[in-house]
Amino acid sequence: MEWSEGNHELTLGVVSNNDEMYNIMTSLASARKSSKKITVKNYSSLSEIEGCNILFITKEGGLSANQIQQLDNKNLLVITEDDEISSSGSINLVKVDGKLMFEINRDMVNKTGIKMASRLMDLAIVK
Secondary structure, eight states, rough: OOOSSOEEEEEEEEEEOOOHHHHHHHHHHOOOSSSSEEEEEEEGGGOOOOOOOOEOOGGOOOHHHHHHSSOTTTOOOEEEEEEGGGGGGEEEEEEEEEEEEEEEEHHHHHHHTTOOOOOOOHHEEEE
């Protein structure tokens, strides 16, 4: 993925009432070998979200599709795991035949200005 604002640092926000997801994301970010530094922040409300590049909203996050649509999604990749709010995000994690897959909402991705690699699109369920 390529953001239109070429930062050397990415901020991954987690909206969840479950500290376990924040801990998992922090572990993954610190273990990743990359030229970009990844900072993970835990958010409990929309008003706290600022300067975030990737926002992961869990089922426990308690946000509605309407609330997510109020976010300024320029350069913000929203990832969800809830079918009820999936239309408001760029990527939605789903289980298909017991396997974890992901759906890409092409319209939402286009609104973000983020460029996705064609290989990533090939692996996804594109909506």
